[in-house]
Amino acid sequence: MDRRFLILMGVTLACLVVLGGCAGSKPYLQEFKVVAPVRACSVGVLPLINRSGYGQGDRVLYRVLLSELVNQRPWRLALEGDVLAIYRELRLRPWVQPSPEQMKIIASRLGVDILVGGEILEMEEKVEGKRVNPRIKIQLQVYNGKDGTLLWATYHSRQGADYRKVMHFGLSNTVSQLGKKIIQEILKLWEEEELLACSD
Template sequence: MTLHHRLLILCGVVLLAGCARSGPTLDVFGPLPENASCRVALLPLADRSNYPQGGAIFYKIFLSELVASGRYQVVPEGDILEIYQQLMIYPSQLPSQEQLEIIGGRLGVSLFISGEILSMREPRSGVYMQPELTLILRLHDGRTGAVLWSTYHRRLGTDYHEVLHFGRINTIAGLARRMTREIITLWHQKGLAPCP
């Protein structure tokens, strides 16, 4: 094999690697209940990152994007926090299976969303910030608390870089908003139908 052929193969591999899938990954563990998406609740997210108020930031952004999509009736945050207080659950903790059943019953929802922020960073690279975010979101059956769907998503702000500096995301809030839209779009495509 000549050097020219090796270089062509190497270029082909590099180009194919550049086209690798970078969107959210959805794992399905069970079917969605009928009319599942009409009323949903977003539970506080557990934050495993060291980013100050990272879970709260992503929670607010995800909640606002769910409401803005116009596809779902979302339970107010205060109702959820009241139940957390009654069950003595810290908002930064993931509820147990038994607690999830109680939460679903009290909220009267067919689905609720929980999740974890695994990594949230905003390091500086020269003049620009390089935000990165890794998270897992889970859709639970409102009656049993069982996990129906799990979505893993990891992105860097530079993943959206197009030409020159266009498309580049320089803030963690901008990255979270973009990732949220990708997740909601994926869920909609996979069968989480909007309210009729």
Template sequence: MPFKNQTDDPTISNLFYRIFLDTLIEEAHFEIIPEGQIRRILILERYTGNKEISRSLINAIRKRTGADALIIGEILESNRKELKLSVLIYAIDTSSGKLLWTTYYSKTGEDYRKVLHFGRPFTMTKLAKNMADDILYTWNEEHLGGCW
């Protein structure tokens, strides 16, 4: 599902969503429903993205795709000047509609500095990729998501 944008940066939710989706696809533990299939369901169900996800929408996604869970997210904070990003990602069980888990993650470019300037990302794209990798690493460590 596309991520909601709670910031003034109009492109950040799409940027993080695309990077996170690519990272999920690279991860062998998750089976991803193609984005076009989800977007078609959203159109058919007249979901605009500005409101909460209803139980009927969750049921429609489960019925049409067989998905066990939905990964939904929000971009809470974005600052390109200071290179800071905060996201909230949660998983919903499509059979019950209950929350499976929530991940809040907030980082700055400085958080990735190792020595001098080494390791520090200098673009929002690289920061988002580092964060996506960290989130999936944590999910794997906690055995959240796919089959292990």
């Protein structure tokens, strides 16, 4: 066989392995410059904005996010009930992003260092016979509670089939499970990037 053909085949295979292995495997992090490091010892989670057609998807992922944040480390988390009570007082609608001014007020009232907000861009669950393939696209933003500025944002997109190990093992078959995995991956990335440091 022609040697050049073999080299070309080798390069093509290498590209396929590298690109195929990387596609959509890691959340995309967009970090914004901050003047001083932000102390993140307490967190408030703002209602997520649901831009997908999945009913109650925002509340499902909100609860999952809260649960994963609790398990990440023993920091102080604002209660969902307190966040919603302040939204009512400020006459804010949960599906509207608060302004930086309102973020400052919410953070001050909750007594938290940072605020996590976000939007669900896509959330669906395709049932095909006995198989289910959920798909979620989400964007999470972290705001400084002191001034309401955006600190960083992370975009992540996954589907259940991404987690296949062998045959049907490892597949994520529910949006709840996929949402949990996505949020775990995002929080892991934030931890790795040392974005959630709680030190003076």
